[in-house]
Amino acid sequence: MTDILHVILLGIIEGITEFLPISSTGHLLIAEHWLGARSDLFNVGIQAGAILAITLVYWKRIWQLLTGWRDAATRSYLFKLVVAFLITCVLGLVVTHYGFKLPETVTPIAWALVIGGFWMIGAEQLAAKKPDRSEVTWTVAILVGVAQMVAGIFPGTSRSGATIFTALLFGTSNRAAATEFSFLVGIPTMYAATGYELLKVFKDGGAVHEDWTALAVGFIVSLVVAFIAVKWLLGYIRTHRFTAFAVYRIALGVALLLLMPTGA
Structure with missing residues (x-):
């Protein structure tokens, strides 16, 4: 029972943090220091639950992109999503x-949270000085693809935070438009990551050792919580900046550095 409660808690953490610009991977790695480490498949699998949530939130937009490709503007937007995804892949x-591995100590995550928080504050102030622009340029698409990979290499950076603020800085100064592109390009990215991990597990014979019940529970919890979190965030950014998330990141990062100076 205790293990299932831990899984539920991890699913809640993933669901809340995956699309808020505060780093889901960073929060999961921190949580697992206290709740026990999980497999890479578990971590990616519950992220897939959050991605399914965003798929459900944006299903009308996705359908419009897939069925309206004859329209030049729609086709251009779709191609930019594909290019950003391929760059990340x-x-x-x-x-x-x-042979990249995620860090085993908290220190690099804490620094990424702090640095990313200050970067978010500066980036949003710069973006606010630019004319409101919803168009996603090719420059934005390419850099968003790179930003996704940077966030994957440095837990604590936040995939959504890195991609949203990259878009804001390099041409898409409208928060809603930048957020939409970030979320849409994250859909194939995380599904691909989940598929890759599944192939590795089955190829290495690790499927028999995987706790599929825990994975299923974490997936469902993450799905439900992420759906609620995304709906809230999309309403929040209409009238608010991301400053509160930046302050949270800085406060959490500093607290971790002070409380766990060795990172152990």
């Missing part, structure tokens, strides 16, 4: 080839 394969 290629960079992800390169990083995997060189």
Whole structure:
């Protein structure tokens, strides 16, 4: 029973943090220091629950993109999503080839939270000085693809935070438009990551050792919580900046550095 409660808690953490710009991977790694480490498949699997939530939230937009490709503007937007996704995939394969591993201590996550928080504050102030622009340029699409990979390499950075603020800084100064592109490009990215981990598990014979019940519970909890969190966030950003999330990141990062100076 205790283990299931831990799984539920991890699912809640993932659901809340996946699309808020505060780093889901960073929060999961921190939580697992106290609740016990989980497999890579579990972590990616519950992230897939959050991605399914965003798929449900944006299903009308996704359908419009898939069925309206004859329209030049729609086709251009769709191509930009594909290019951003492919850039992330290629960079992800390169990083995997060189044996990248997530950090085993809290210190790099804490620093990423702090640095990312200050970067968010500065980026939003710069974006606020620019004319309101909803268009996603090719520059934005390419850099968002790179930003997704950077966030994957440095837990605590936040995939949503890195991509949203990259878009804001480099051309898409409208918060809602930048957030939508960030969320949409995250859908195929995380589904691909989940599929990749599944293939690895089955290829290595690790499926028999995986706790599929825990994975299913975490997936469902993450799905429900993420759906609620995304709906709230989309309403929040219409009238608010991301400053509160930046302050939270800085406060959490500083607290971790002070409470766990060795990172252990």
